[in-house]
Amino acid sequence: MKQVTIAICNYNYERYLAAAIDSALAQDYPATTVMVVDDGSTDGSRAILDSYGDRVLALYKRNGGQVSAYNHAIASLNSEYVIFLDSDDVLYPSAVSEIMRLFDGGPWAKVQFRLDVMDSEGALTGAYVPNSEPPHDCGRLLRSGWLYPSPPASGNAYRVSALKQIFPVPEEGVNRYGADFYAIYGVALAGPIATISKSLGGYRVHNAGSETVAFANSEQLTKAPRAFNMRWAILRNIAKDRLEVELPATFLDFSHEKATFCSSVYRATFFRRWHWMLLDSGSYLHTIIANPFWSLKKKLGTLVLSSLCLVPYSPLSDFAVRYIANPLARRRVPGR
Missing domain, CATH: 3.90.550.10 (Spore Coat Polysaccharide Biosynthesis Protein SpsA; Chain A)
Incomplete structure (x- = not known):
């Protein structure tokens, strides 16, 4: 055995x-x-x-x-x-x-x-x-x-x-x-x-x-993207030196982009939310649309939920962000 x-x-x-x-x-x-x-x-x-x-x-x-x-x-x-x-x-x-x-x-x-x-x-x-x-x-x-x-x-x-x-x-x-x-x-x-x-x-x-x-549990939302970038750089060096594998300079990951999305639009002003989605959301949207691990249904659902951050009613926008970011927000809560 x-x-x-x-x-x-x-x-x-x-x-x-x-x-x-x-x-x-x-x-x-x-x-x-x-x-x-x-x-x-x-x-x-x-x-x-x-x-x-x-x-x-x-x-x-x-x-x-x-x-x-x-x-x-x-x-x-x-x-x-x-x-x-x-x-x-x-x-x-x-x-x-x-x-x-x-x-x-x-x-x-x-x-x-x-x-x-x-x-x-x-x-x-x-x-x-x-x-x-x-x-x-x-x-x-x-x-x-x-x-x-x-x-x-x-x-x-x-x-x-x-x-x-x-x-x-x-x-x-x-x-x-x-x-x-x-x-x-x-x-x-x-x-x-x-x-x-x-x-x-x-x-x-x-x-x-x-x-x-x-x-x-391990890191604050605002620190996670920076930490991931550092770890990817170290992993690239390990892969090259020990495995003779050349990894690209940057990586693609929805969880990483989600942290940036949440820190940028959650509880932000209506103007700030629109500004980020129009000018800074390219990488976030790419990890949804081009995601090789997701079904078409999941991609469309995530895009629809993400678009709700553009509505002027902030409670709805913030709920959509929580739903995307936190699996606990998707559970059924007894009595609600």
Whole structure:
């Protein structure tokens, strides 16, 4: 039986850490090892880890950020496959078994799966991510600059040999976070991607209700575009130096353009909304119209919703922006 590691990178998440570890230990796939890399936590995380004894391989390091923790974890792996589980997320008991059925059936570099969105208390919201599925040959589209639809970090299982073609990733300077960016997209250059069209875990979203445009946990809306541009530049260098793959200077991604769209038109004046749509929306509209992962129906629906930001009634405009940006805004709310 092939060995699988569930690697949990933790920093000061003692409130959620036990739930993540328990979900990893509860897997019904016998050849599963649980590793926790603690990135210099200063809360009670170490006491929680110590309480598991030899059921968990605990690795302690000085604080260096998420990229540093991924580098350390990947260098320590002895298994053929790994799932990187965020320390505030959970896996369902059959996750590893279902993932390994796909790995056993093809030369996949990565198997990805849906995650149910939870609130900060762990209650299911009725939403899930991602809402689109990529083709197997994501690498071909990535070579043209298209970032493919992927779940957050916890929704991805990797062939370790593919990851080691991308990692280690530079840790210095501002590149402390976003390790999952390099894993998710870089690994598509090393082999094909498979998708499981069901939820195998839960993704916890903090402070992101249905009345906001915020959804991702790691970065503020206004910072995300700049961070993605920096990571793409680093990934280009890695691809060129280690894989002899030449990636384009810029990338195409609706999620990235959506962040710019939201920060520009949400709760903006009527004039500002029209000004942005007329003069600055070219890249945003291109990632809708030319999107190789979307159906015609989804493209038309997104264009119609986007056009609502031009109406003079700001509550309707802001609702449309929230609906586009935040999956929680699309759920049915009891009593409404």
